[in-house]
Amino acid sequence: MAQLQGIRGTRDILPDEVVRWQWVESTARRILSQAQYREIRTPIFEQTELFARGIGEATDVVGKEMYTFTDRGDRSITLRPENTAGVVRSYIEHSLSARGLQRLWYMGPMFRYERPQAGRQRQFHQLGLEAIGSADPRADAEAIAIATQILKSLGLKSLKLDLNSVGNREDRLNYRQALIDYLTPYKEELDADSQDRLTRNPLRILDSKDKRTQEIVQDAPSLLEYLGDFSRNHFEQVQTLLTDLGIEYQINPRLVRGLDYYTHTAFEIQSDDLGAQATVCGGGRYDGLVAELGGKETPAVGWAMGLERLMILVEKLAQVPQSTLDFYLISRGELAQRQSLKLAQGLREAGFAVELDLSGAALKKQMARGDKSGAIACLILGDREAEQQEVQLKWMATKEQQTLEQSDLLSNPPYLRQQLDKHS
Ligand code: ATP
Ligand code: MG
Secondary structure, three states: OOOOOOOOOOOOOOHHHHHHHHHHHHHHHHHHHHOOOEEOOOOOEEEHHHHHHHHOOOOHHHHHOOEEEEOOOOOEEEEOOOOHHHHHHHHHHOOHHHHOOEEEEEEEEEEOOOOOEOOEOOEEEEEEEEEEOOOOHHHHHHHHHHHHHHHHHOOOOOEEEEEEEOOOHHHHHHHHHHHHHHHHHHHHHOOHHHHHHHHHOHHHHHHOOOHHHHHHHHOOOOHHHHOOHHHHHHHHHHHHHHHHOOOOOEEOOOOOOOOOOOEEEEEEEEEHHHOOOOEEEEEEEOOOHHHHOOOOOOOEEEEEEEHHHHHHHHHHHOOOOOOOOOEEEEEOOHHHHHHHHHHHHHHHHOOOOEEEOOOOOOHHHHHHHHHHHOOOEEEEEOHHHHHHOEEEEEEOOOOOEEEEEHHHHHHOHHHHHHHHHHHO
């Protein structure tokens, strides 16, 4: 029978790698909860309409990348390509607005039908943050600061923060026309996608990857010149706050997020260590989305980090702390083997990390495995120890060995912990 394989664009995260993921996840959790962001878990599928409305029909995500299917009840369902729309849907549905500013975060799989390559998958994971209910520029700067703090805590340096403002709806409408006027004479020279976007979503042309389009766009009018007083003021305040925080940034007037609901602040954090897929984190303000999805006008800001890309960096650049194994327990003989599981469980319940050797091999062979296991100590149960209700303890660092009553080993866990620390 042919061997079955995982689906193209998906990956198994094997145990060796999961260690890295868990470290990243726990670091992020700690930082987010310190800043009083709370986790929200929404379903991985939603009505297709949520994304069509919340992300916008003219975007690549909705136009080309969604996993959409009809379920048995004839409803159009889509696997979430991102989670801001889902979080906002939930915020509206459960009237979270009544409780004031909501600082929320999420982590989980997202789905986009894209061409798989390094740092680009069809099922990938995002960590995201949403602060819903504040128009204060401090909310923008706080969101950016937390993203930066997470990346720094993971030991990642030399990351680049690009910042822009896409203004409010009115600014963008004015700019949109100016951009169309500028680009129209070049229409035939633009790449096919950009030609298509010229009337539908001209701002997206600014981040086209096509060489000739990029050249043309170089001299296009800048969105920043079209910002009204309110938008300009907001943008300046965000910059001042970032400077106060010692966070370096560069203004990139071509930075427009792919999604239609963004207003004011837009930002991206990139790394040179990622090759073509350089963006680890993207986000910004989306004051228009809550109302777009049927809620009250509500200002909001957020970001999403691509965890696969983050893991590529962590693997290259960071030191992932190893988890420690306290005891490696070996046994030989019927009675000893029977006692071994009870001893292992007793130690585990007292808070120690224990690996129980189940091989039944000669003690010497098991000992060699214990050596490799990285355990601080080996516990040895042979026939003699089993009969006496004793156990031999061998400290791996010094090779010192001592015989203990099994019950003594468990009688004073804090003391045992001290001994382990001393020998680790
Ligand atoms: P890109 O330009 O790389 O396609 P995007 O603008 O589509 O990015 P966002 O929708 O802003 O990306 O998602 C935020 C982050 O999620 C990205 O910066 C990236 O790190 C990650 N990401 C997006 N799509 C994928 C994917 N297909 N595979 C892996 N990570 C992804
Ligand atoms: Mg994309």
